[in-house]
Each structure stands twice: as C-alpha cells, then as structure tokens.
Amino acid sequence: xxxxxxxxxxxxxxxxxxxxxxxxxxxxxxxxxxxxxxxxxxxxxxxxxxxxxxxxxxxxxxxxxxxxxxxxxxxxxxxxxxxxxxxxxxxxxxxxxxxxxxxxxxxxxxxxxxxxxxxxxxxxxxxxxxxxxxxxxxxxxxxxxxxxxxxxxxxxxxxxxxxxxxxxxxxxxxxxxxxxxxxxxxxxxxxxxxxxxxxxxxxxxxxxxxxxxxxxxxxxxxxxxxxxxxxxxxxxxxxxxxxxxxxxxxxxxxxxxxxxxxxxxxxxxxxxxxxxxxxxxxxxxxxxxxxxxxxxxxxxxxxxxxxxxxxxxxxxxxxxxxxxxxxxxxxxxxxxxxxxxxxxxxxxxxxxxxxxxxxxxxxxxxxxxxxxxxxxxxxxxxxxxxxxxxxxxxxxxxxxxxxxxxxxxxxxxxxxxxxxxxxxxxxxxxxxxxxxxxxxxxxxxxxxxxxxxxxxxxxxxxxxxxxxxxxxxxxxxxxxxxxxxxxxxxxxxxxxxxxxxxxxxxxxx
Numbered sequence: 446x447x448x449x450x451x452x453x454x455x456x457x458x459x460x461x462x463x464x465x466x467x468x469x470x471x472x473x474x475x476x477x478x479x480x481x482x483x484x485x486x487x488x489x490x491x492x493x494x495x496x497x498x499x500x501x502x503x504x505x506x507x508x509x510x511x512x513x514x515x516x517x518x519x520x521x522x523x524x525x526x527x528x529x530x531x532x533x534x535x536x537x538x539x540x541x542x543x544x545x546x547x548x549x550x551x552x553x554x555x556x557x558x559x560x561x562x563x564x565x566x567x568x569x570x571x572x573x574x575x576x577x578x579x580x581x582x583x584x585x586x587x588x589x590x591x592x593x594x595x596x597x598x599x600x601x602x603x604x605x606x607x608x609x610x611x612x613x614x615x616x617x618x619x620x621x622x623x624x625x626x627x628x629x630x631x632x633x634x635x636x637x638x639x640x641x642x643x644x645x646x647x648x649x650x651x652x653x654x655x656x657x658x659x660x661x662x663x664x665x666x667x668x669x670x671x672x673x674x675x676x677x678x679x680x681x682x683x684x685x686x687x688x689x690x691x692x693x694x695x696x697x698x699x700x701x702x703x704x705x706x707x708x709x710x711x712x713x714x715x716x717x718x719x720x721x722x723x724x725x726x727x728x729x730x731x732x733x734x735x736x737x738x739x740x741x742x743x744x745x746x747x748x749x750x751x752x753x754x755x756x757x758x759x760x761x762x763x764x765x766x767x768x769x770x771x772x773x774x775x776x777x778x779x780x781x782x783x784x785x786x787x788x789x790x791x792x793x794x795x796x797x798x799x800x801x802x803x804x805x806x807x808x809x810x811x812x813x814x815x816x817x818x819x820x821x822x823x824x825x826x827x828x829x830x831x832x833x834x835x836x837x838x839x840x841x842x843x844x845x846x847x848x849x850x851x852x853x854x855x856x857x858x859x860x861x862x863x864x865x866x867x868x869x870x871x872x873x874x875x876x877x878x879x880x881x882x883x884x885x886x887x888x889x890x891x892x893x894x895x896x897x898x899x900x901x902x903x904x905x906x907x908x909x910x911x912x913x914x915x916x917x918x919x920x921x922x923x924x925x926x927x928x929x930x931x932x933x934x935x936x937x938x939x940x941x942x943x944x945x946x947x948x949x950x951x952x953x954x
Contacts, residue, residue, distance in 0.1 A: 523901020526629030544615025623666020660838030852909030894922035
C-alpha cells in the first residue's frame with residue numbers, strides 16, 4: 446500500500462513539472478531551441494546555425510606584444526607588387542619604422558638589458574645578407590650625405606647597447622624587409638634596372654642613428670651592393686617629415702588636447718595605478734619617479750629579447766627572485782592592456798585624428814605630387830628621370846598619425862620595422878584616339894591607380910579615400926584621382942577646413 450502511494454505521488458509530481466515546463470516555454474521564460482523556432486517560422490536562407498550571443502574574446506596584451514616585437518625569424522609574406530594582368534607599376538613610395546632598438550628610458554634602480562649591439566653574422570638573429578651588408582657599409586664614405594647625417598655611425602657599434610641604439614635584430618628585420626620588396630618590385634616588375642639613375646631613387650631619414658641604419662639595411666636588402674656614388678641620403682629635421690611646411694599652430698593645439706585626454710585616461714585607470722604603486726615599492730622608488738621613467742619601454746626590450754624582467758639592483762644575491770624584488774609579466778600585462786584601451790578611446794574621442802590629418806598632410810602631399818608628376822610623365826613618355834622608388838625611414842610618431850589620417854586607425858600601433866607602401870599603377874592602354882581625347886580634356890588620370898599596403902596587407906579599400914569605391918567594378922584598383930582629391934581637399938573636412946593653411950591657422954576650441 447505504501448509503495449502504491451509513493452508511485453502515485455511520483456506520477457503527480459511528474460505531471461505537475463511537465464505542465465510547468467510547458468507554461469514557462471510558452472511564456473518565453475526559459476530559452477527554446479532557436480533552430481526549431483526558425484523551422485516553425487518558415488525556411489531561412491540567411492541563417493542556418495543558431496546565433497550564439499557570446500561576448501567577444503578579451504584582448505590579449507601579451508599576444509599583441511609578440512606581434513609588436515616582429516621577430517625576424519618569421520618568414521616574410523606580403524601582397525606588394527600584385528595587380529591584375531596588363532597593369533604596369535610606375536612607382537613605389539615606402540615609409541618604414543626603424544627596427545628593434547635599445548630602450549630610450551631606463552628603469553630606476555635596475556640594471557640595463559644585457560644586449561650586444563655589435564653586428565656579427567655568427568650570432569642570432571642572422572641571415573646570409575648580414576656579412577656582405579657589414580662589409581659594404583664600410584664603403585659608405587663614397588655616398589652623399591645631407592646635413593649632419595655624414596657624422597652619424599652607419600652601423601651599430603657598441604658591445605653594450607646605448608640608449609635608442611639599433612640592435613642586430615633591428616638590422617636583420619630591415620634586411621628582410623628590403624629583400625622581400627626586391628622580390629616584389631625588382632625581380633617581378635624591374636622597377637629599377639641595374640643602371641638606375643640617382644634621380645630615380647629617393648632616400649630620406651631623420652637625424653637619428655637608428656633610422657639612418659634601418660634605412661641603409663632596408664636599402665641593401667632591396668638593392669644588394671648598391672653603388673654608393675649614385676646614392677644621396679637626405680635628412681628630415683622633423684619626425685613628421687613636414688619639410689618646409691612644419692609651421693602649423695592648430696596641429697600643436699590638437700596634440701595638447703589629445704595628451705590631456707591620455708593623461709585623464711591613465712589616471713582614471715585604478716588597476717594601472719595600483720600596478721605602478723606595486724612596481725615602485727618593489728624597486729624602492731617613488732611612484733611618480735617610476736611613472737616618469739616610462740617603464741614599458743624597457744620592459745618591451747626585455748620581453749622582445751626573451752630576457753627576464755628587471756629586479757631591484759639592491760636585491761642581495763642570496764635573495765630568491767620569488768621574494769618580490771623583481772618586476773613581473775603581470776605588471777607588464779597591465780600596462781600593455783591600458784595602452785590598448787587607450788587606443789580604442791583615442792579613436793572614439795577623435796582628437797588624435799584631427800592632429801593626425803595636420804601632422805601627416807605634408808608627407809602625403811609630397812607623395813601625391815610626385816605620383817602626379819610620374820603619372821603625367823608616363824602619359825607623355827617623359828617620366829624616365831622621375832623618382833620611381835622613394836624610401837622614408839621614420840619613427841612610430843611618424844607612422845601612427847599617417848595611418849590615422851588615411852583612416853586606417855584599426856591597423857594598430859606600428860610595430861618595430863613596420864612598413865607602409867604606396868604603389869602607383871598604370872592600367873591597360875586605351876585606344877589611341879581615346880587617349881588623345883582624354884588628354885585634351887585633362888582626363889589623363891583616368892588610367893592611373895593607387896594601392897596602399899601595410900605590413901604586406903592590402904588595405905586600399907579600407908582607406909578614407911577609397912572606402913566607397915566598388916572594387917568589383919570595371920576598375921578593380923583605386924583611382925589615383927581619389928587619393929589626389931583626398932590629400933588636397935577632402936582630408937580637411939574633419940577640421941572644417943578646405944586647405945592645409947586654413948586648417949593650421951584657424952582657432953581650435
């Protein structure tokens with residue numbers, strides 16, 4: 446009897462649970478199978494799998510830093526020099542960031558990273574080009590050097606690296622960069638022939654040894670054993686490569702506003718502040734002193750070279766590293782995380798983009814002018830003595846605003862030995878009568894196109910000037926006219942101006 450009563454109780458409870466479950470599903474208080482729901486509502490050709498509402502993966506500051514280091518043992522790939530059939534390459538403009546360097550700042554009460562900056566093909570990283578590069582640079586006195594460049598060392602020379610000095614890693618990075626573009630432009634397109642004219646090659650750099658040496662390493666990879674007597678290396682006095690157009694008060698005011706925003710963002714980050722306090726306590730220094738020393742610069746060097754993070758110089762030899770006297774990967778990860786957060790906020794705030802437009806315009810305008818002259822010369826068959834390859838060896842503070850001004854803010858902060866490439870292409874020839882008619886109407890641009898590549902990736906259709914172009918149209922490349930209009934007028938829309946001069950001298954609120 447008791448067993449029968451229990452059995453009846455189980456049946457009743459089961460029935461109640463079934464009714465309750467059905468009611469909850471009917472009222473959508475618990476989820477049902479989304480695929481089954483789609484079937485009830487009819488076939489959907491757009492959605493086959495259920496949509497999983499999951500949060501995007503959290504940014505990984507350590508993985509991002511590995512990319513920033515740009516280890517030269519990785520095989521170099523890229524889409525430079527690729528185009529549809531029958532297109533002719535007319536010129537290439539390249540901006541590079543210098544390669545891996547020793548830190549610009551030292552962390553108080555720690556030893557400097559133990560890195561040898563004397564080049565040796567017997568030490569890693571190396572590659573077959575390194576030995577011949579070292580011997581060829583000994584002949585550098587035959588070259589032509591503008592301004593103070595002739596007094597700078599053409600190779601890293603210190604057995605213990607000095608502040609900001611290019612490392613062997615940095616040299617190898619750019620030897621590989623140059624060799625990669627040699628395969629793309631010299632071997633595939635014969636952009637420069639063996640008897641190239643000095644006027645066809647343009648090389649410029651800032652007055653820092655790391656940019657000069659990076660440029661020479663790149664050039665040797667691109668033109669192995671180049672003729673020194675035909676080479677002139679020009680100096681840019683400003684890291685913005687603004688030449689004679691550096692006077693721009695509004696640009697400086699936008700930069701001031703952006704730096705104040707950065708400061709507010711850092712001070713509001715409580716995790717970052719706690720990390721600085723912990724790091725300062727570990728090293729036995731004041732927090733403000735540690736912060737002023739920009740510890741991330743030195744920590745990046747330790748990370749990229751596989752060195753242990755620094756410890757306090759006052760730590761006794763008997764004290765084990767796990768007793769808290771050393772900086773850690775966790776400290777480093779917090780600082781890098783904050784930097785990535787700042788990049789996102791920077792895009793949303795828009796102040797940096799305004800600064801970038803005015804900072805990058807002189808370089809972009811010069812590039813546009815050279816491309817236009819080459820394009821016109823190609824149409825009239827008089828372009829053989831124009832610049833066909835231009836190299837600018839620069840810094841992160843040069844390349845970052847250039848990317849932002851082009852609308853490529855999502856491309857990320859320039860890594861060591863980053864490269865930004867502008868290619869000028871001539872499309873298939875039109876019929877003779879059409880070409881003459883176009884020239885009379887001033888439509889010589891009709892057959893000229895541009896590509897923009899960053900670290901080998903074709904980002905042309907992500908740029909502000911070609912985002913709206915239909916890449917599947919009869920013109921599969923971006924028209925050069927888009928770029929010229931952008932540089933000379935459209936890029937100033939963001940600062941409510943129509944020219945560089947107007948934008949530079951207007952009031953910034």
